[in-house]
Amino acid sequence: MIKYKIILTILVGALWLCSCSEQTFQKDEVEHPNLTKLKNQTAEFRPEIIKMNEQVYVAVGYDGSNSAMIIGDDGVIIIDALRSLGAAEKVAEAFRQICDKPVVALIYTHGHQDHTGGTSAFVGANEAVQIIAREGFKEELQEHSPVEKILAKRNARQFGRNLPDSEIINRGVTAGRTPTDRVGKGYIAPNRTFSDSLFITIAGIDLELYAVNAETNDHLFVWTPSLKALFTGDNYYKAFPNLYAIRGSRYRDVKSWGEVVKIMSTFPVEHLVPGHTRPLTGAANVHQNLTNYASAILSVYEQTIACMNKGYTVQKAVESVKLPADLREQDNLQEFYGSVAWGVRSIFAFYVGWFDGNPTHLYPLELVNEAAHIVKMAGGEEKVLGHLNSAFEDGDYQWGLQLSDYLLQLNYKTSEVTGLKIALLRKLAAQQINAPARNYYLSFANELEAEL
DSSP states (O other), rough: OOOOOOOOSSOOOOGGGGHHHGGGGGSSSSEEEEEEEHHHGGGGGOOOEEEEESSSSEESSSSSOOEEEEEESSEEEOOOOOOBBBHHHHHHHHHHHHOOSEEEEOOOOSOOOTTTTTTHHTTTOOTSSSSEEETTTTTOOOOTTHHHOOOOOOOOHHHTOOOOOGGOBOOOSBBOOOOOTBTTTTOOOEEEEEEEEEEEEEETEEEEEEOOOOOSEEEEEEEEEETTEEETTTTOOOOSSSSSSSTSSSSOOOOHHHHHHHTTTSOOOOOEEEESOOEEEEEEEHHHHHHHHHHHHHHHHHHHHHHHTTTOHHHHHHHHHHOHHHHHHHGGGSSOOOOOHHHHHHHHHHHHHHHOSSSTTTOOHHHHHHHHHHHHHHHEEEEHHHHHHHOOOOOHHHHHHHHHHHHTTTTSSHHHHHHHHHHHHHHHHTTTTTTHHHHHHHHHHHHHHHHH
């Protein structure tokens, strides 16, 4: 029998664990370069109040998202309000140390809680403050879904909320841990909304607000012509965009998202303030980052549509769509948060639904029947277990993961196979540049480990 080699740190009563050699419990000697890149991304989230010019300041790293202050003639305007009321109080105080003028308006770029949870820290009890958002604000949020229970569980996995400190790196566009002090307790509903655009002067500052569908369908971006500052919300951040969130989300309009960023690139921007990661300065720098971002999104969209029109299955489309070579290595297009492959799947499903055109997939075998056929063809459960161990030792971790699922469908040596699946998940996590994928692998592994 092939010797079982896995990496486990728990004590399980199964006898096969006793036969594992000590070397199987050691960490990988060489860190995967993807993991190194992901660790380096953490520099984007160091806490700091960044001065863009005499009137624009940005709080980065105090919470999971950014908050900005625009100083006007007789008051200040806040754009986005963080997630935790405790974190928002710290930022509000830091802003007041810079300028003690009252807050006269607060703008939400979209309805996600990490941009809306700390509003009262900035506006207090002043009901005269304009709180501005677009129509449809927060309508598509997780808490309004009939499947909120599973979305919440997947959300925790995607963000690694339950991971121990030793397993946390970051979340791709924010730190691995964010404040939990009174999360969402400072939220105040908008008292002014608009449909398409809103041109308004507040505290002597001309503001142009544009409703756009991108990461969410309640998004907007803010342009200040006199300050040449653009506040993008989550339409832009320093990572390939999350065209689909693995926690589960409604379709994110990929074509619109690309076109929105392309439009933003035509503004004479000198200061770009994203919803996450550090702001950018310099007209040429901003233009380049917005231009390649738009090109990447639209390239994924156009390639996917082309694949679909050729009759490709979803998997063949995923294998075919790649970022162009001139975009692949750009600093702001690394897959720290979003994934090209996930975007392809999302576009495909949006346009044609679950059926990918292959009649084999109309009425597939039940999972347990498919597993039984595969295992029989391979020569039985013990043979498949041998292949599973070989896949682990050979570094063929995804294949090993799929083999483990066949055996688990048949309830074959469940503790042993689950242990191998846990080890495989952790091996895949150790190769990931994508923070949500890494967090999901590790979170799922820990959940399985707790059940053994």
